[in-house]
Amino acid sequence: MSAASDPLLDVRGLSLDFGSPRGRIHALRNVSLEVGAGRVVGIVGESGCGKSTLAYSIIGLLAANAEVVGGEIVFSGRNLIGLPDSEMRALRGREMSMIFQDPMTALNPVQTIGAQMLAIQYRDAVPTREKRRRAVEMLAKVGIPDPESRLKAYPHQFSGGMRQRICIAMALLVNPSLIIADEPTTALDATLEVQIVELLKDLQKDMGCSILFVSHHLGTVAELCDDVVVMYAGEVVERGSVRDIFHAPSHPYTEALLECDPGRIRQKTRELPTIPGDVPNLIDVPDGCIFRSRCPKAFDRCAREAPAPRRVSGGHEASCHLLDELAEAAP
Amino acid sequence: MSTAEDSGGTRRKTVGDGAFMQHLRQLSRDQLGMLGLILVLLIVLGAIFADWIVPYDPLKIYAGPRLAPPSWEHWFGTDQLGRDVLSRVIAGGRVALQVAIATLAAALSVGLLLGLIAGYGPRWLDNALLLLFDAVRSFPIIIFALAVVTLIGPSLYTVILVVAITSIPNYARIVRTQTQAMRTNEFILAERAMGAGPARILAIHILPNVIGPLLILASMDVPLVISVEAGLSFLGMGVKPPTPSWGTILNDGYSYIRNSPWPVIAGGIPIILVTLGFTFLGEALRDIFDPKLRKDL
Numbered sequence: 001m002s003a004a005s006d007p008l009l010d011v012r013g014l015s016l017d018f019g020s021p022r023g024r025i026h027a028l029r030n031v032s033l034e035v036g037a038g039r040v041v042g043i044v045g046e047s048g049c050g051k052s053t054l055a056y057s058i059i060g061l062l063a064a065n066a067e068v069v070g071g072e073i074v075f076s077g078r079n080l081i082g083l084p085d086s087e088m089r090a091l092r093g094r095e096m097s098m099i100f101q102d103p104m105t106a107l108n109p110v111q112t113i114g115a116q117m118l119a120i121q122y123r124d125a126v127p128t129r130e131k132r133r134r135a136v137e138m139l140a141k142v143g144i145p146d147p148e149s150r151l152k153a154y155p156h157q158f159s160g161g162m163r164q165r166i167c168i169a170m171a172l173l174v175n176p177s178l179i180i181a182d183e184p185t186t187a188l189d190a191t192l193e194v195q196i197v198e199l200l201k202d203l204q205k206d207m208g209c210s211i212l213f214v215s216h217h218l219g220t221v222a223e224l225c226d227d228v229v230v231m232y233a234g235e236v237v238e239r240g241s242v243r244d245i246f247h248a249p250s251h252p253y254t255e256a257l258l259e260c261d262p263g264r265i266r267q268k269t270r271e272l273p274t275i276p277g278d279v280p281n282l283i284d285v286p287d288g289c290i291f292r293s294r295c296p297k298a299f300d301r302c303a304r305e306a307p308a309p310r311r312v313s314g315g316h317e318a319s320c321h322l323l324d325e326l327a328e329a330a331p
Numbered sequence: 332m333s334t335a336e337d338s339g340g341t342r343r344k345t346v347g348d349g350a351f352m353q354h355l356r357q358l359s360r361d362q363l364g365m366l367g368l369i370l371v372l373l374i375v376l377g378a379i380f381a382d383w384i385v386p387y388d389p390l391k392i393y394a395g396p397r398l399a400p401p402s403w404e405h406w407f408g409t410d411q412l413g414r415d416v417l418s419r420v421i422a423g424g425r426v427a428l429q430v431a432i433a434t435l436a437a438a439l440s441v442g443l444l445l446g447l448i449a450g451y452g453p454r455w456l457d458n459a460l461l462l463l464f465d466a467v468r469s470f471p472i473i474i475f476a477l478a479v480v481t482l483i484g485p486s487l488y489t490v491i492l493v494v495a496i497t498s499i500p501n502y503a504r505i506v507r508t509q510t511q512a513m514r515t516n517e518f519i520l521a522e523r524a525m526g527a528g529p530a531r532i533l534a535i536h537i538l539p540n541v542i543g544p545l546l547i548l549a550s551m552d553v554p555l556v557i558s559v560e561a562g563l564s565f566l567g568m569g570v571k572p573p574t575p576s577w578g579t580i581l582n583d584g585y586s587y588i589r590n591s592p593w594p595v596i597a598g599g600i601p602i603i604l605v606t607l608g609f610t611f612l613g614e615a616l617r618d619i620f621d622p623k624l625r626k627d628l
Contacts, residue, residue: 059524061520061524089526089527094526098521105518107518108518108522110539111536111539120525
């Protein structure tokens with residue numbers, strides 16, 4: 001493989017534990033994913049499946065009790081695991097930046113947004129006038145009306161949607177090659193969600209950066225992303241292009257997730273469908289397939305061995321024994 | 332381009348003035364706050380211009396008869412050495428404010444620094460500093476002061492040192508708690524995601540969020556400092572005679588309280604007024620800067 005086709009971000013077999021009083025929580029187990037240059041990759045899964053942990057481990061902002069126990073995170077040809085703090089810091093806000101879940105708390109309440117937008121450019125040796133011009137330009141790009149005068153406004157003078165636009169502007173201001181978006185639309189209402197997704201889509205096309213988009217909303221992922229990674233209880237159970245995942249889901253968990261998506265329900269119902277059962281305990285991870293206890297199609301082999309990722313087609317992979325059965329049934 | 336910059340600059344200035352005027356207007360609606368402001372201004376101006384407004388030299392003995400009652404010549408009477416009590420009260424205000432300002436400046440800056448370190452630094456450092464704060468706080472302030480005075484002798488600087496050391500933990504603890512509350516904020520995480528180091532985060536993001544409440548707290552602590560100074564001087568452990576201090580005025584006066592109570596009254600009233608003034612002003616400021624406590628909403 002030539003260097004040009006290497007992905008921008010390549011997570012290989014990442015395993016991560018959290019220390020807790022009750023024992024080590026194996027929060028990520030053997031997680032692999034790739035983000036190509038200029039691609040938008042979505043991570044979907046239930047709450048607590050490790051989506052955000054994965055995102056934070058990439059940008060190196062994990063809690064103090066987290067410990068990477070295996071695997072590597074290769075970004076632009078460099079392994080980020082074990083990189084000294086100073087080098088990691090130099091990477092953040094240059095090569096990668098992040099958009100957070102709650103725009104109401106992601107901005108400093110006592111500083112004007114202009115001051116904050118100028119402050120994040122502190123590493124650039126350009127005159128303040130130039131930094132100011134860039135900030136205004138970026139605010140205009142994310143759709144803030146009258147950006148020049150809005151620089152002097154404080155965060156509380158903006159609505160939630162506007163603040164998320166400002167956060168996006170700040171993340172893009174440093175012109176990163178990777179943006180990690182941790183559920184950037186979860187705290188917003190449905191109308192704003194559509195607007196923000198559209199904005200991200202346009203800006204991504206415009207600036208050509210890659211986006212790692214963490215979400216539990218399948219609709220926005222389908223709308224925005226090129227590739228999708230489905231996570232369950234700290235493992236990647238299926239990954240592939242948006243088409244593959246949404247039109248030909250190959251893992252029972254993905255199927256179940258899609259059935260629960262309110263956007264896909266055709267029948268009138270009083271209760272939204274859920275996946276029965278609970279996520280397994282991640283301190284003593286059970287043997288066999290991790291989804292076994294909740295899987296409607298589980299059979300004896302699922303309890304015996306954990307399924308390895310199996311190629312379905314092209315870049316579409318899923319970790320399920322059923323794929324073997326299918327392959328044997330139809331040779 | 333430069334004109335755009337200039338207009339931006341002046342506009343920002345007017346916005347700042349607007350905010351200041353707005354706060355002043357809010358203060359003017361708070362009657363107790365206004366009373367506090369007037370009292371504080373009176374005492375501060377009195378201390379600054381003490382040399383010009385004292386009717387007599389506060390150190391001059393036999394400026395009048397001994398222990399004279401209030402009269403047109405001596406508004407607050409004279410003490411046992413015939414010194415003019417009004418002049419001594421005014422001059423004493425200067426000592427009180429000197430002690431207050433020096434003490435609070437020292438306590439604030441050291442407390443702020445230690446609090447930021449404890450709040451943002453590693454756990455073991457936090458625990459070590461907390462232990463230190465608790466050790467200092469466990470001493471009763473007067474006993475601690477007496478011990479220090481016995482060691483290094485009474486003077487204005489001893490008073491400043493003692494009160495500063497004993498108030499550092501109060502400020503440091505508040506800064507530490509605030510810092511810990513701030514550091515979990517998402518905008519701090521966002522700033523770290525932008526590659527900022529601890530020094531940058533503390534200076535640009537946490538300090539401005541912490542300093543406001545801290546200054547208000549300090550203004551409410553002024554009376555405490557002043558009364559400790561007066562207390563130490565009263566016990567003869569503070570300002571050395573003949574330098575006038577409200578504490579020494581009380582000390583001089585209390586032996587003669589049965590026959591001529593005015594030195595004691597004159598020395599006690601400013602302590603009461605300064606306490607009321609700074610407390611009212613501090614409470615009004617707290618209400619203004621904390622919108623959740625604002626009554627007019």
